[in-house]
Amino acid sequence: MGYTLTEKIIMRNTGRDSITPGELLNVNVDKVMVHDIFAPFVIEKFREMGFEKVWNPDRIVFVYDHLVPTSFIEDFRHHKIADAFAAEQNIKAVHRADGVCHQLMPELRYVVPGQVVFGTDSHTTTYGAIGAFSTGIGYTEMAAIFGTGELWIKVPPTLKFNIKGDLPKGVFAKDIILRILGDIGADGATYKAMEFAGSTVEGLSISSRMTLSNMAVEAGAKVGVIAPDEKTFAFSGVEGSRLQDLRSDSDATYEKVFEYDATTFKPVVACPSNVDNISDVEEMVGTRIDQGFIGSCTNGRLEDLEIAARILKGRKIAPFTKLIVTPASRSIYAEAAKAGIIGILVEAGAIMNPPACGLCCGRSGGIVSDGERVIATNNRNFLGRMGSPKSEIFLASPATVAAAALEGKIVDPRKYL
Amino acid sequence: MNGNFTGRVWKLGDDIDTDIIIPTQFLALKSVEDMKRYVFYPLRPELAELIQPGDIIVAGKNFGCGSSREQAPEILAALRVGCIIAKSYARIFYRNAFNNGLLLLENNELYDSCSEGDQVSVDLKNSQVVLGEKTFQVASIPEDLLQMVEAGGLVPFMRKRNGK
Numbered sequence: 001m002g003y004t005l006t007e008k009i010i011m012r013n014t015g016r017d018s019i020t021p022g023e024l025l026n027v028n029v030d031k032v033m034v035h036d037i038f039a040p041f042v043i044e045k046f047r048e049m050g051f052e053k054v055w056n057p058d059r060i061v062f063v064y065d066h067l068v069p070t071s072f073i074e075d076f077r078h079h080k081i082a083d084a085f086a087a088e089q090n091i092k093a094v095h096r097a098d099g100v101c102h103q104l105m106p107e108l109r110y111v112v113p114g115q116v117v118f119g120t121d122s123h124t125t126t127y128g129a130i131g132a133f134s135t136g137i138g139y140t141e142m143a144a145i146f147g148t149g150e151l152w153i154k155v156p157p158t159l160k161f162n163i164k165g166d167l168p169k170g171v172f173a174k175d176i177i178l179r180i181l182g183d184i185g186a187d188g189a190t191y192k193a194m195e196f197a198g199s200t201v202e203g204l205s206i207s208s209r210m211t212l213s214n215m216a217v218e219a220g221a222k223v224g225v226i227a228p229d230e231k232t233f234a235f236s237g238v239e240g241s242r243l244q245d246l247r248s249d250s251d252a253t254y255e256k257v258f259e260y261d262a263t264t265f266k267p268v269v270a271c272p273s274n275v276d277n278i279s280d281v282e283e284m285v286g287t288r289i290d291q292g293f294i295g296s297c298t299n300g301r302l303e304d305l306e307i308a309a310r311i312l313k314g315r316k317i318a319p320f321t322k323l324i325v326t327p328a329s330r331s332i333y334a335e336a337a338k339a340g341i342i343g344i345l346v347e348a349g350a351i352m353n354p355p356a357c358g359l360c361c362g363r364s365g366g367i368v369s370d371g372e373r374v375i376a377t378n379n380r381n382f383l384g385r386m387g388s389p390k391s392e393i394f395l396a397s398p399a400t401v402a403a404a405a406l407e408g409k410i411v412d413p414r415k416y417l
Numbered sequence: 418m419n420g421n422f423t424g425r426v427w428k429l430g431d432d433i434d435t436d437i438i439i440p441t442q443f444l445a446l447k448s449v450e451d452m453k454r455y456v457f458y459p460l461r462p463e464l465a466e467l468i469q470p471g472d473i474i475v476a477g478k479n480f481g482c483g484s485s486r487e488q489a490p491e492i493l494a495a496l497r498v499g500c501i502i503a504k505s506y507a508r509i510f511y512r513n514a515f516n517n518g519l520l521l522l523e524n525n526e527l528y529d530s531c532s533e534g535d536q537v538s539v540d541l542k543n544s545q546v547v548l549g550e551k552t553f554q555v556a557s558i559p560e561d562l563l564q565m566v567e568a569g570g571l572v573p574f575m576r577k578r579n580g581k
Contacts, residue, residue, distance in 0.1 A: 037444050041487065048572050050581035067445065075445055122485040122509055138487030138513035140571045147575065186432050187479035191508045220482060220507050274432055361441045361484075382436045382483060384459030 002249025004158040005225050006193040009133040009246070013116045021157040021255075026150045027133075029059065031111055033119035035101045036064040038139045039082035042120060045143035054089045055149035061093040061110050062086055063101035068356040071364040099329025099355040102126040102214065102297035106206075107329055112236045113228040114246050118145060123297050123379065125221060128194075128213035129206060130236055131228035131246050136217065156193040156222045157255040159184075160248075163200040165262040170414035172307070173208035174299055174377065174397035176200070176260075177215040178268045182278030183258070190220030192255065195248065200262040201226060206235045207301040214298045215379050218275040267413055269375070270395035273383045281400055284410045290372045292317075292405035293386075294398050295326025295353065296360040299377035302332050302341075308402040309341040311416040312348035318408030323401075324366040326353040350405075362386045375404045420542040424473035424499040427464060428533040429457075431477035435510060438481070438489040449488060449495050456492050470497035473537050477503065477528055480521075481510025490514040494570075500539060502527055502546060502555070515562050516571040522546065522555040 003011065007019055013027050034042050039062060046054075054060060062082050067075040079096070086094045095104055102123050105111045113131035118124065120142050127134035137151070145151050161180060181188075194216045201209065209226050216224025226232075227247035233240035267281040294300070294308050305327060317323050325345050327333035333355050336342050346352060351366070358365035360378040367387035368374055374386055374393045381393035394410070403413040436459070443455045457464045474493070480503035481489060490513045493501070500520040514521050522539070524546060531537065531548050538547040544557040558566075565574055 037441075038487070045572055049575035050579035051575075066441075072445065074447070077447075078445065120485060122483065124485075136485035136509050138485060138490075138509065138516060140487060140516045141512065144571060144575055147579075186482055187505060187507070190479070190505065220479065222508060362436075363441050380434075380436070380483060382434045382459075384440055385436055389459035 002251035002253070004193065004248045004252040004254065005131070005195055005227050005246060006133060006156060006158055006223055009114055009116065010155060012114060019155050021155050023155045024152055025155065026152050027116045029118060029145050029149050029151060030115035031059050031061065031117045032142060032145055033061045033063060033101050033105055033117070033124065034142060035066055035121055036068070036078045036082060037066040038120040040078055041139040042142045042146065043081060043085045045140050046146050049143055049147060051147035054091070054146045057090045057092070060091045060146065061105065062091065063095045063104055064097065065100050066357045066361055066363055068097050069354060097330070097354070099332070100297045100300065100357055103300065103328035103332070106130050106210070106236070107331065109237055112238050113232055113243050118142065118151060122217045123214050125216045125224045126210050126214040126297055128216065128223050128225040129209035130232050131225060133223055133225070135222050154191065156191055158193040158195050159189055160195045160197060160254045160257045161260065162257060163196065163198040163260040163262050165200060167200060167262050168265060170267050170399060170417050171265045172397040172399060173204055173211040175265055175268050176262070177212045178270050178278050178395065179265060181215065181218055181270070181276045182268070184219055186218060186220065186274060186276045188219045189216065192221055194219065194221045194224045196224065196226050202229065205303060206231055207303050210301070211298055218379060267397060267400050269400065269410065270381055272392040272394065273381055275379070275381060275395065281396070281410060281412055285412060287410040288373060289375045289394070289404050289409060290321060291366060291368060291374045292321070292323040292401045293359050293366065293374060293376035293378065294401050295324070295328065295358070296378035297328060298379045299398050300326055300328030300332070302335055304377065304398040305332070305336045305341050305345070308398045309344040311399060311402040311413065312406065313344050315348055315406055317349040317405040321405055321408040322366065323350045323405040324353055324359055325350045326358050326365065327355045329355050359386055375401050375410065377401050421538065421540050422471065422499055423536055423538040424471045425469070426473055426475050426531050426533055426535045426537055427468060428531065429474060429476040432479045432482055433476055434483035435481055435486050435489040436483055439486065439492055444486060444488060449491050452488055453492050453495055456496065468496050468498065471499045473499045474501045475503070475528055475531055475537070476501065478505045480506050481514070482507035485509045487513045487517070490517045490519045494519040504528055515566060518566050518570040520566050524553045524555045527553045
């Protein structure tokens, strides 16, 4: 009997030679990530539980990104508490201003293909893009992992998304995942594994694959996995020959298989205030926008900044319109600067924010007011996500956002490509 | 787990995400007690004042979707909400709720039958919810999860494991 990629990762981890969806079992945790907002809560629960020493300091990564740079006087408390705990427990991986956690974990190779990883953030599903079983949990369960190195999981059934063909001009990974969300809904994969496969996915860069896996949680998925290939092995710096089995068997059992023809895809937007409220860009052309945002763990990578620069080069954003750009990590920022991309964006009128979560989580760097309308590349357009509950957020690809910033309204990005 | 209780209904819709339950801007407040004042702030800011211990939240599908922030169920537990009865829940919220001693029940029909302000009775032993003359069946909760809720969640469970 065959198994899916998700089942195979769990089997490798637990040493089991067979498993069934729905089964409860304990996994051995390879790596965990805790970010600054939740660090004090994890530490408090860890102590309340009566633990004294973490199970393995080398498997714990702290990333300060939600409160970087600090916006309120109290914010630093989170960093101080986490720093003290890291020193006490000999946790060496502490990133204080290097970028967004979900970019750093794969980029710095804290997570590699085949691992089982948990983070105190829902977008931990991102690492599925490199063939890891990774998902978000709360701070209490994280505290229990800190103490024991284990967590119980329910083996999820898998929904497979088989996407074939070349992407048309102006259509990107973001358009693919928004389209899928529109089709299956914000609870379409609750407690399930999503697996992205097919020639279109094989053709995507690791950065684009991360966009797909990142938003798997927006359909409620536990994980969003993609079989690792040569691109993945090179990205993660691992020897691929020992990981060839990290792919679904041809006779694996799926709960459902969705077939997509990528050549029919169009640029789309998620309209306020649900991620599954999808319309073709063509239908929304002319919608006034006040602010564009390019960044986040969904779409703040080099290729995202590159496509924006291609559209904005030699042009100026519309009067009364703001464009906030936030690279997802320090190294992306540095590379974009070296490539001249940052200069192009700034010349066009963009406001550069430091690599961190910032506006995506509505904490800093472009908070919006009553009546303002944003078009953004991040993952959530929930009510009040970026500030006032009376603002509105559209989600789109970096190309669609850059084009909208140029005209102060939603436009078809294909005319600038 | 105390098997029977009655509470007043507060009715919310589909896809109530955890950003609605507690927005990010309030997550760095020092304690859950401080955050309680902002529960449901973007959608129903008045509820923070109105929700009383024992009240029951009735909601549509996918309650607790979005961010993993555990402050969401912890605040509802701190407000001593009797339970939540929704059509369905998002998975991170589901785990976090039980880990914080917050009881979640699932039923598809109650939502369309009840109104805000109604009194609803929960009978856990028989996995039933009663509204006036009508009875609704809820999925039964495994006994060990109920015990964890009764004990107050995962922290006391781990304390016991560590002999504290």
